[in-house]
Amino acid sequence: MFKVKILPRAEAQLKKLENNIQIKIVEMIDSLELTYYSNKYNISKLKGQEYTYRARLSNYRIFYFVDFRNKEITILYIKSRKRAYK
Numbered sequence: 001m002f003k004v005k006i007l008p009r010a011e012a013q014l015k016k017l018e019n020n021i022q023i024k025i026v027e028m029i030d031s032l033e034l035t036y037y038s039n040k041y042n043i044s045k046l047k048g049q050e051y052t053y054r055a056r057l058s059n060y061r062i063f064y065f066v067d068f069r070n071k072e073i074t075i076l077y078i079k080s081r082k083r084a085y086k
Helices: 008-015 019-031
Strands: 003-006 042-045 052-057 060-067 072-080
Touching: 003 008, 003 019, 008 019, 008 072, 019 052, 019 060
Parallel strands: 003 072
Antiparallel strands: 042 052, 052 060, 060 072
């Protein structure tokens, strides 16, 4: 079990999205409490970034950091696909 924290900037980005997308993203974040690498979502490790992952959900990307020692996941960013990799 992991404890999930959402950074204020990620929370602000989430609140700007449409309700149906918000619900899907919150469900995905809730699933991270059980495992940091769920098969249900397209998740991949970011190259060059130790313990940082990206989840694909529709046209949005959720970036998060996994602290295995403290069993914590920190949501860093929630961005549209267009802006995620700039």
